[in-house]
Amino acid sequence: MAKRIDVSGLNVYYGSFRAVEDVNMTIEPRSVTAFIGPSGCGKSTFLRTLNRMHEVIPGARVEGKVTIDGEDLYGQNVDPVAVRRTVGMVFQRPNPFPTMSIYDNVAAGLRLNGVKKKSQLDGIVETSLKGANLWNEVKDRLDRPGAGLSGGQQQRLCIARAIAVEPEVLLMDEPCSALDPISTLAIEDQIAALKEQYTIVIVTHNMQQAARVSDTTAFFNIAGSGKPGKLIEMAPTPKMFSTPSEKATEDYISGRFG
Amino acid sequence: MATTPPDLDKPSTQLGTTRSASGVRLGDRIFRGSSMGAGIFVLVVMAAIGTFLLIRAIPSLTSNESNVLTTQNFDPDNNDWGIAALAYGTLVSSIIALILAVPVAIGIALFISHYAPRRLAVILAYVVDLLAAVPSVIFGLWGLRFLSEHILPIERWINDWFGWIPVFGGSVNSASSLFTAGVVLAIMILPIIAAVCREVFLQVPRAHEEAALALGATRWEMIRTAVLPFGRPGIISATMLGLGRALGETIAIALILSPSYAINASVLEIGGSTFAANIALRFGEIAETGRSALIASGLVLFLITLLVNMGARAVIARRKEFSGASA
Ligand SMILES: Nc1ncnc2c1ncn2[C@@H]1O[C@H](COP(=O)(O)OP(=O)(O)OP(=O)(O)O)[C@@H](O)[C@H]1O
Ligand SMILES: [Mg+2]
Numbered sequence: 001m002a003k004r005i006d007v008s009g010l011n012v013y014y015g016s017f018r019a020v021e022d023v024n025m026t027i028e029p030r031s032v033t034a035f036i037g038p039s040g041c042g043k044s045t046f047l048r049t050l051n052r053m054h055e056v057i058p059g060a061r062v063e064g065k066v067t068i069d070g071e072d073l074y075g076q077n078v079d080p081v082a083v084r085r086t087v088g089m090v091f092q093r094p095n096p097f098p099t100m101s102i103y104d105n106v107a108a109g110l111r112l113n114g115v116k117k118k119s120q121l122d123g124i125v126e127t128s129l130k131g132a133n134l135w136n137e138v139k140d141r142l143d144r145p146g147a148g149l150s151g152g153q154q155q156r157l158c159i160a161r162a163i164a165v166e167p168e169v170l171l172m173d174e175p176c177s178a179l180d181p182i183s184t185l186a187i188e189d190q191i192a193a194l195k196e197q198y199t200i201v202i203v204t205h206n207m208q209q210a211a212r213v214s215d216t217t218a219f220f221n222i223a224g225s226g227k228p229g230k231l232i233e234m235a236p237t238p239k240m241f242s243t244p245s246e247k248a249t250e251d252y253i254s255g256r257f258g
Numbered sequence: 259m260a261t262t263p264p265d266l267d268k269p270s271t272q273l274g275t276t277r278s279a280s281g282v283r284l285g286d287r288i289f290r291g292s293s294m295g296a297g298i299f300v301l302v303v304m305a306a307i308g309t310f311l312l313i314r315a316i317p318s319l320t321s322n323e324s325n326v327l328t329t330q331n332f333d334p335d336n337n338d339w340g341i342a343a344l345a346y347g348t349l350v351s352s353i354i355a356l357i358l359a360v361p362v363a364i365g366i367a368l369f370i371s372h373y374a375p376r377r378l379a380v381i382l383a384y385v386v387d388l389l390a391a392v393p394s395v396i397f398g399l400w401g402l403r404f405l406s407e408h409i410l411p412i413e414r415w416i417n418d419w420f421g422w423i424p425v426f427g428g429s430v431n432s433a434s435s436l437f438t439a440g441v442v443l444a445i446m447i448l449p450i451i452a453a454v455c456r457e458v459f460l461q462v463p464r465a466h467e468e469a470a471l472a473l474g475a476t477r478w479e480m481i482r483t484a485v486l487p488f489g490r491p492g493i494i495s496a497t498m499l500g501l502g503r504a505l506g507e508t509i510a511i512a513l514i515l516s517p518s519y520a521i522n523a524s525v526l527e528i529g530g531s532t533f534a535a536n537i538a539l540r541f542g543e544i545a546e547t548g549r550s551a552l553i554a555s556g557l558v559l560f561l562i563t564l565l566v567n568m569g570a571r572a573v574i575a576r577r578k579e580f581s582g583a584s585a
Contacts, residue, residue, distance in 0.1 A: 084471060091468065095465035
C-alpha cells in the first residue's frame with residue numbers, strides 16, 4: 001500500500017533559524033525518490049518533516065503543507081505517533097537499541113504494534129533480516145546484543161527493524177554511508193524490491209547510487225552558510241543526470257561544484 | 259621562547275623516542291602510579307576498618323553465652339546478646355524505604371528529564387539537589403514531630419484493610435514503628451536516588467530515543483524501549499547509594515523508634531531497632547564488653563553493606579554486553 005506525498009510551501013525551522021525554504025514537490029507512490037545536494041543543505045531536515053520526526057527536536061517547527069494520499073500530515077487531529085507507524089525511517093547513523101538482542105531489535109516495532117505471538121514474530125524477524133541482507137550473518141546469534149555488530153551490520157539491522165513493521169513509506173537517510181560495496185548493492189537490490197510495495201525516499205551523497213536506484217531525483221542546494229536550503233530541481237533521474245535544466249544541478253552532478 | 263628546529267641529521271625515530279621518554283611517558287607513569295596508589299589506598303582503608311572492628315569485637319564475642327547470629331536480645335553486660343533483631347530491623351526498614359522511594363524517585367527523574375518543560379525541569383532539578391543535601395537530623399526531627407502524628411491514621415488504615423497479611427497485622431497504637439522509620443528513610447533517600455537517576459536518564463543518546471519514536475512509539479513507550487533499559491545499571495547504582503544511606507542511617511531512626519530487641523513480623527507495631535541507631539543510643543551508657551558487642555554489630559552492618567554492593571555489581575555485570583556501554 002504505497003502512498004503519494006505532496007509537499008507545498010514547506011519551510012522548516014530550528015528555533016529562529018530557517019533550515020529549509022519553500023519546498024514544493026510530489027513524491028509518487030511505488031517509486032524511489034533520491035535527494036542529493038551538498039552537506040548542510042537540509043536534506044535530512046526536510047526528510048524528517050515527512051514523518052513528523054523534525055518536531056521532536058526542542059524549538060523545531062514546520063510551516064507549510066504535507067499531504068500523504070490527500071491527508072494533511074500536520075492536520076489538527078493527526079497523531080504524530082500514528083504517522084510514524086506508517087512512515088518508517090532509517091537514520092544516517094546506525095542506531096540499534098543497545099540494550100536489546102538482534103531479534104528484539106527487529107521485533108521492537110512489531111511489539112509496539114501489539115504483535116505478541118512468538119511464531120508470528122519469528123517469521124517476520126526472519127523475513128525482515130533476509131530483506132536487509134543480514135540473515136545469513138546473524139541467524140545463529142539472534143540473541144546476541146545488536147550493538148555487538150559491525151557498523152554496516154548495525155545499519156542493516158536498522159533497515160530490518162524499519163521494514164519489519166511494513167510501513168507504507170520508507171525514508172532512508174544515507175542508509176549506505178557506513179556500508180561496504182557488497183552490502184550497498186544488496187541494500188540497493190532490496191530498495192528495488194521494496195518499491196513494488198512502498199514509497200521510498202532516500203538521501204544519498206553517492207551520485208551513482210542515486211542514478212542506480214531512483215526513479216526521480218531532487219537536488220537541494222544552499223546559497224551559503226546560515227542561509228536556508230532550497231529545492232533547486234526535481235526531475236526523472238535519467239533526465240537529471242543527462243540534461244538537467246539548472247546550471248547548479250549540472251555543476252553539482254559533474255563535480256564542478258562551488 | 260624560540261623553538262629549536264629539529265636536528266635533521268638525527269634519524270627521526272630517535273627524535274620520537276627522546277620526546278616520549280622525557281614527556282609523554284613520564285606523564286603516563288605518574289598518572290598510572292597515582293591512580294594505582296589511590297586504588298590500593300582504598301583497599302588498605304577497607305581492610306584496616308575490617309581488622310579494627312574484628313579485633314575490638316573479639317572480647318565480647320568470646321564472652322558471649324548466647325548465639326550471636328540467632329539471639330534477638332541485646333544485653334552484653336550479662337553476656338546475652340545477638341544481632342538477629344538488629345539485622346531484622348535494619349533490613350526491614352531499609353527495604354520499606356526502597357519499595358517506597360525507588361518508584362517515586364524514578365518517576366521524578368523521568369519527569370525532570372523527559373516530561374517537564376525546560377524551565378520547570380531546571381527548577382525541580384535544583385530543588386531535588388537541595389533536598390539531597392538536607393542533614394538527616396532534620397528528617398529525624400521532622401519524622402518525630404510532624405510525621406508521627408499524621409502517619410498513625412494511615413498505619414491504622416493499612417492495619418484495618420490489610421491486617422490479614424502478617425506484615426501489616428498486630429495492634430497499632432504508636433507511630434514508633436519500623437514502618438514509620440521506613441517512610442522517613444524513604445523520604446531521606448528519595449532525593450539522592452532521583453538526582454542520580456535524572457543524570458542517567460539525561461545520558462541516554464538522542465539517537466536511541468529517536469529510533470524508538472520513529473518506530474511509532476509514544477513517549478511512554480519510548481521511555482520503556484530506550485530510556486529505562488539504558489538507564490538500568492544507573493538505576494541499580496542509585497538504589498544502592500540510597501540503600502547504603504538507609505542501612506547506615508543513625509539519628510533519624512534513633513529519634514523515631516522506641517527500641518526493643520524482638521523480631522516482630524508486623525512492621526506497624528511499636529518497637530524494633532537498627533544497627534546504627536542501637537550503636538548511637540547505647541554507646542554512651544554501657545561498659546567495656548557492651549562496647550565491644552556494639553562494635554561487633556557494626557562489623558555485621560559493614561559486611562551486610564559489602565554483600566549488598568557486591569550483589570548489585572553482579573546484577574549489573576550480568577547484562578553488561580546489553581548495557582549500551584559499547585555503543
Ligand atoms: N538539531 C539541530 N539544531 C539546529 N540546527 C540544525 C540541527 N540539525 C541540523 N541543523 C542545521 O540545519 C541545516 C541543515 O542540516 P541537515 O542535517 O538537514 O543537512 P544535510 O543536508 O542532511 O547534510 P548532510 O549531507 O551533511 O547530512 C544545517 O545548517 C544544520 O547546521
Ligand atoms: Mg543529513
